[in-house]
Amino acid sequence: xxxxxxxxxxxxxxxxxxxxxxxxxxxxxxxxxxxxxxxxxxxxxxxxxxxxxxxxxxxxxxxx
Amino acid sequence: xxxxxxxxxxxxxxxxxxxxxxxxxxxxxxxxxxxxxxxxxxxxxxxxxxxxxxxxxxxxxxxxxxxxxxxxxxxxxxxxxxxxxxxxxxxxxxxxxxxxxxxxxxxxxxxxxxxxxxxxxxxxxxxxxxxxxxxxxxxxxxxxxxxxxxxxxxxxxxxxxxxxxxxxxxxxxxxxxxxxxxxxxxxxxxxxxxxxxxxxxxxxxxxxxxxxxxxxxxxxxxxxxxxxxxxxxxxxxxxxxxxxxxxxxxxxxxxxxxxxxxxxxxxxxxxxxxxxxxxxxxxxxxxxxxxxxxxxxxxxxxxxxxxxxxxxxxxxxxxxxxxxxxxxxxx
Ligand code: SF4
Ligand SMILES: [Zn+2]
Ligand SMILES: [Zn+2]
Numbered sequence: 001x002x003x004x005x006x007x008x009x010x011x012x013x014x015x016x017x018x019x020x021x022x023x024x025x026x027x028x029x030x031x032x033x034x035x036x037x038x039x040x041x042x043x044x045x046x047x048x049x050x051x052x053x054x055x056x057x058x059x060x061x062x063x064x
Numbered sequence: 065x066x067x068x069x070x071x072x073x074x075x076x077x078x079x080x081x082x083x084x085x086x087x088x089x090x091x092x093x094x095x096x097x098x099x100x101x102x103x104x105x106x107x108x109x110x111x112x113x114x115x116x117x118x119x120x121x122x123x124x125x126x127x128x129x130x131x132x133x134x135x136x137x138x139x140x141x142x143x144x145x146x147x148x149x150x151x152x153x154x155x156x157x158x159x160x161x162x163x164x165x166x167x168x169x170x171x172x173x174x175x176x177x178x179x180x181x182x183x184x185x186x187x188x189x190x191x192x193x194x195x196x197x198x199x200x201x202x203x204x205x206x207x208x209x210x211x212x213x214x215x216x217x218x219x220x221x222x223x224x225x226x227x228x229x230x231x232x233x234x235x236x237x238x239x240x241x242x243x244x245x246x247x248x249x250x251x252x253x254x255x256x257x258x259x260x261x262x263x264x265x266x267x268x269x270x271x272x273x274x275x276x277x278x279x280x281x282x283x284x285x286x287x288x289x290x291x292x293x294x295x296x297x298x299x300x301x302x303x304x305x306x307x308x309x310x311x312x313x314x315x316x317x318x319x320x321x322x323x324x325x326x327x328x329x330x331x332x333x334x335x336x337x338x339x340x341x342x343x344x345x346x347x348x349x350x351x352x353x354x355x356x357x358x359x360x361x362x363x364x365x366x367x368x369x370x371x372x373x374x375x376x377x378x379x380x381x382x383x384x385x386x387x388x389x390x391x392x393x394x395x
Contacts, residue, residue, distance in 0.1 A: 011304065012147065030342055030370045034147035044151045049122040049364035050164045050374070 007040040009033035032064060066090075066098050069105055072328050077109050082329045085285035091325040092277045096317055099324075106324035106357030113331040117389040118381055119294075119360035121172035121206075121336070122165030122374075125367040126153050126189060131178040133210075133245045135233065137270055139303035139368050140178035146305035148368055158193045162201045168363050168374040171391045173197065174206040174229060174266075176367055180246065181211040187219060194223045202391060206266065211246065211254045217261045227264035227293065230254050235283035238275045242308075255290060264293035268338065271322055272300035272314035280322060284329040294360065295333050297326060299340030301369060319344045320352055327357025336360035342372060350377060354384060 008015045010024035012035040032045050036056035043054040055061045068083075068090035075081050083091065094102055130142045130150030139146040153161070162173045175193065177186055186209060194205050207220060208229035220228065232251055233239065239248040259265050267290055269283060287295055299314045314322075319341075327335055337358050341349055350361070350372070363374035381388060 032368075032370065042147050042149050044149050045368075046128065046151055046153060046157075047125060047365050047368055047370065048157070048161050048164070049124055049168075050161075052365065052370070 006037050007035055009035050009037045011035070012040055012042075033062070065101065066094060068094070069098065069101055072105055072109075076328050076331050077105065077112060080113050080331050082288050082331055083325075084329075085281050088284045088325045088329050089278060089281035091328055092280055092318075092321055094321060099317060099321060102324040102328075103320060103352065103356030106327040107355050109327055109331050110335070110357050110359050114334070114359050116386050117359070118354070118386045119172060119334055119336070119389045120168065120170040120378075120381075121174060121360065121362050122161070122168065122170045122364050123174040123176055123208075123362055123367065124153065124158065124161040124165075125178065126158060126175050126193065127151075127177040127179060127186060128153075128368065129178055131180065133180050133243065135243045136307040137233075137242065137273060137300055137303070138178075139306055141306070144305050144307065146303060152189075155189070155193050155196050159196050159200055162197045162203055162205075165364065166201050166203045168378060169388045170363060170374075171204055171389055172206055172227070173201075173203045174208055174227075176208040176229075177210070178367075179210045181213070182209045182216055187216060190220070190225075191223055194225060198224060204391070206264075208266075211250055212257060214257055217254075217257045217263070221261050221263060225263065227266050228258045229266040229294075229296070230258065231269050231296065231298075232267055232283070232286065232290075233269040234273050234275055235279045235286055237282060238273070238279045242273050252290075255292075265290070266294040266296065267292040268294075268296035268298065268336070270298040270300055270340070271319065272311065272340075272344075273308060274311060281325070284326050287326075288329045291330075292333060294336055295326065295330060296336040296338035296362070297323065297358075298338045299344040301340040301343045303368075313340070314344050316345050316349060319349070320356055323353050323357050334360045336362065338362050339366045339369065347372070347376070351380060351384070354380070354386065 032052040206227035
């Protein structure tokens with residue numbers, strides 16, 4: 001993993017670190033992440049009535 | 065005032081008899097300048113035949129993704145390149161979700177699974193899950209598990225599931241364009257069994273799948289014939305990787321016209337704002353819909369996408385002086 005390129009957590013395409021795809025960023029207001037930002041693996045995502053959790057086998061769980 | 069609204073005032077508001085397919089089509093074709101009058105009439109119909117209460121519901125996905133069916137709008141089909149992965153919710157988390165839902169004042173908690181129909185594992189999870197919720201949470205449990213056998217219908221009744229959701233999704237004539245792995249008639253058969261079992265029938269669909277206005281009217285008429293206790297109205301939220309992923313969202317005014325028209329077709333049903341309202345209508349749309357025939361909402365998140373915070377909807381109901389339907393009133 002480099003520190004200059006990461007992955008968009010919505011579409012899985014590359015994004016330079018510290019930036020986001022504008023369309024994906026706005027869609028993410030009403031969607032949980034689907035791809036791990038660090039490794040691009042598809043995460044196991046559980047949406048709950050309040051909040052969500054997303055698990056990458058390599059990088060662990062994030063919640064929102 | 066357009067003739068169709070005069071007719072609806074007498075027939076629907078006055079006598080409680082819903083518009084037929086031609087009447088619904090006339091409402092769907094009303095020019096923009098008559099939309100406020102149509103929404104006002106639909107609101108009056110809802111207030112007269114349903115009352116001011118709003119039924120609040122939360123939903124949760126017990127089994128997400130990996131579905132063998134090919135509903136072209138659905139990110140949970142395993143047949144598309146959607147990024148949604150298969151995942152099961154454990155029982156403690158299910159009970160916690162029911163508690164969170166009950167805290168909002170919701171009286172309905174719907175457990176949903178992305179399946180063609182339940183297998184033994186899912187029915188076992190349901191039996192344990194529903195029992196655990198009933199032991200700990202004061203809320204009515206509904207379910208949406210796809211197509212059922214008669215035995216499964218009986219089992220759900222036995223568990224104390226009081227309402228079953230099974231959407232026809234779209235009209236009969238358009239359904240084969242949206243789903244090829246099962247038929248509209250198979251869905252209808254499940255609905256018939258649910259109805260005969262005494263469970264409440266919840267059946268709606270999604271607008272914006274590419275159906276014509278005529279087919280929207282056909283759908284309203286077919287739902288009216290089924291006469292469900294509840295009709296959830298979704299608006300397509302195009303999901304990446306699905307065959308309908310590039311479709312445009314329904315235009316806000318068309319969505320509101322549809323809300324008014326569906327209310328005028330079904331004066332007594334619980335007409336619920338379900339998925340896609342945030343995308344199609346934005347924050348203001350929730351208000352317009354609640355003043356145009358809607359009398360139920362899903363609060364909080366959906367199955368794979370997120371909703372507005374429940375408090376935003378509850379504050380709005382407060383402002384509109386629409387009381388949240390109480391549990392005692394629904395039992
Ligand atoms: S049956 Fe349900 S979960 Fe499966 S693809 Fe169709 S809508 Fe999605
Ligand atoms: Zn992206
Ligand atoms: Zn990762």
